[in-house]
Amino acid sequence: xxxxxxxxxxxxxxxxxxxxxxxxxxxxxxxxxxxxxxxxxxxxxxxxxxxxxxxxxxxxxxxxxxxxxxxxxxxxxxxxxxxxxxxxxxxxxxxxxxxxxxxxxxxxxxxxxxxxxxxxxxxxxxxxxxxxxxxxxxxxxxxxxxxxxxxxxxxxxxxxxxxxxxxxxxxxxxxxxxxxxxxxxxxxxxxxxxxxxxxxxxxxxxx
Numbered sequence: 001x002x003x004x005x006x007x008x009x010x011x012x013x014x015x016x017x018x019x020x021x022x023x024x025x026x027x028x029x030x031x032x033x034x035x036x037x038x039x040x041x042x043x044x045x046x047x048x049x050x051x052x053x054x055x056x057x058x059x060x061x062x063x064x065x066x067x068x069x070x071x072x073x074x075x076x077x078x079x080x081x082x083x084x085x086x087x088x089x090x091x092x093x094x095x096x097x098x099x100x101x102x103x104x105x106x107x108x109x110x111x112x113x114x115x116x117x118x119x120x121x122x123x124x125x126x127x128x129x130x131x132x133x134x135x136x137x138x139x140x141x142x143x144x145x146x147x148x149x150x151x152x153x154x155x156x157x158x159x160x161x162x163x164x165x166x167x168x169x170x171x172x173x174x175x176x177x178x179x180x181x182x183x184x185x186x187x188x189x190x191x192x193x194x195x196x197x198x199x200x201x202x203x204x205x206x207x
Contacts (some may be wrong), residue, residue, distance in 0.1 A: 050116025
């Protein structure tokens with residue numbers, strides 16, 4: 001039986017504290033270094049896909065970023081981050097949606113996805129996601145993606161995932177994006193276990 005994705009994630013964020021999920025990071029250094037390394041302007045239109053209640057948005061607000069959109073399938077996750085941000089939540093555009101159902105007329109300068117894309121396992125869903133990223137990215141947009149690597153876990157939060165390598169990323173995003181950087185990184189979970197990730201930075205090609 002196919003798992004109801006929304007139900008699954010609503011339950012995760014309703015029953016687990018932020019330190020009880022494997023992706024918890026008090027300071028998302030890898031993502032913040034991407035913004036620093038590429039000198040992303042503070043006025044950039046930024047979309048975080050599957051951000052849940054991660055601390056990236058808190059840090060970007062602290063650094064003075066002005067145009068932030070956080071998309072997540074779980075309303076519970078978004079309510080949790082809104083509560084944590086307090087008045088600062090008003091500075092963020094929150095969207096409750098499955099990424100595959102997301103529609104917008106906005107074009108983003110930066111699209112960030114850490115540990116969301118790898119939950120797509122069907123070829124047609126992966127293709128739909130690729131088409132979406134291409135469609136909603138502005139000229140010269142950056143796309144930063146992190147997934148489990150080929151030496152990382154096969155499941156996350158009880159769900160199957162798709163592992164990636166630099167070559168695999170190049171094959172699926174290389175038509176529309178130029179790969180600027182690729183590296184592996186070991187994430188230490190709150191449970192003292194480790195997960196091997198691969199991160200890739202892309203720049204939208206001029207069409």
